[in-house]
Amino acid sequence: MRHLLTSTIIGLLIGLVASPWLNWQISPWVGLLIGFLIGLLISFPEGPLKVSALIDAVNEGIGKLAYWLVLVAVVVSSVNAVIRYAFNISSNAWLELQWYLFAAVFLLCAGYTFLRNEHIRIDIILGRFSKRVQAWVDIFGIVVFMFPMTILILKLSLPMFWDSFSTSEMSSDAGGLIRWPAKLLIPVGFFLLTAQGVSELIKRVAFLTGDRDEPGEKMHSHS
Numbered sequence: 001m002r003h004l005l006t007s008t009i010i011g012l013l014i015g016l017v018a019s020p021w022l023n024w025q026i027s028p029w030v031g032l033l034i035g036f037l038i039g040l041l042i043s044f045p046e047g048p049l050k051v052s053a054l055i056d057a058v059n060e061g062i063g064k065l066a067y068w069l070v071l072v073a074v075v076v077s078s079v080n081a082v083i084r085y086a087f088n089i090s091s092n093a094w095l096e097l098q099w100y101l102f103a104a105v106f107l108l109c110a111g112y113t114f115l116r117n118e119h120i121r122i123d124i125i126l127g128r129f130s131k132r133v134q135a136w137v138d139i140f141g142i143v144v145f146m147f148p149m150t151i152l153i154l155k156l157s158l159p160m161f162w163d164s165f166s167t168s169e170m171s172s173d174a175g176g177l178i179r180w181p182a183k184l185l186i187p188v189g190f191f192l193l194t195a196q197g198v199s200e201l202i203k204r205v206a207f208l209t210g211d212r213d214e215p216g217e218k219m220h221s222h223s
Contacts, residue, residue: 048202048206049202049203049212051198051199051202052202052203055111055195055196055198055199056115056196058192058195059111059112059115059195059196059199060112060115062108062109062111062112062192063109063111063112063115063116066105066112069104069108070105072101073098073101073102073105076097076098077098079094080094080095080098091175092171092173092174092176093176093177096171096173096176096177100177100182100185103182103185104185106189107185107188107189108185108188108189110189110190110193110196111189111192111195111196112196114193114200115196115199131207131214132207135204135208136204136208138204139201139204139205142197142204143201146193147194147197150190150193150194150197151194153186153187154187154190154194157183157186157187157190158187160183160186161180161183161186161187164180164183165180165183165184168180
């Protein structure tokens with residue numbers, strides 16, 4: 001009974017948020033039905049928790065690989081500065097490579113940061129409540145605020161990337177780099193963030209249904 005009640009509430013939240021993203025000719029009740037089915041699925045932990053673990057592993061691996069991008073960015077930036085000031089030589093390609101590396105770290109690590117719960121939280125109220133209340137607030141925030149934002153950015157960034165890729169768009173600066181790899185980072189990064197949102201949603205629901213001891217890693221540890 002608890003599984004069904006939880007799935008119904010989560011499903012209604014997902015459905016209400018998902019309905020506007022469906023074709024407007026489709027009844028909003030379809031969104032509610034889809035949301036209910038998703039909620040019902042995530043209320044039974046065996047399969048979804050394995051999916052959550054897989055998403056976590058992917059974002060963990062990408063996050064650790066991105067450590068090396070930080071090192072590369074530091075080296076490129078340092079060498080570029082030395083050459084520019086010591087020899088009065090500059091290159092737009094090297095400058096743009098710095099920006100690309102920064103964008104890669106920022107975007108590709110968004111899901112990893114969410115996994116580690118390292119996004120800044122300024123919280124003077126919620127931390128006083130029980131973990132169950134915190135889990136419900138997280139579920140509400142993920143479904144109502146996070147998913148619409150990430151899905152919208154995915155929807156807008158994919159055509160932008162494709163236009164850049166299909167036209168082999170180049171930098172407007174002389175000697176600059178090709179643009180589409182940087183634009184590809186946007187949908188990839190937000191896809192990883194959306195996937196991690198799904199993982200965190202599964203873990204919160206599993207906690208509420210008693211199938212997981214903790215709702216997430218270091219939940220609400222930043223205050």
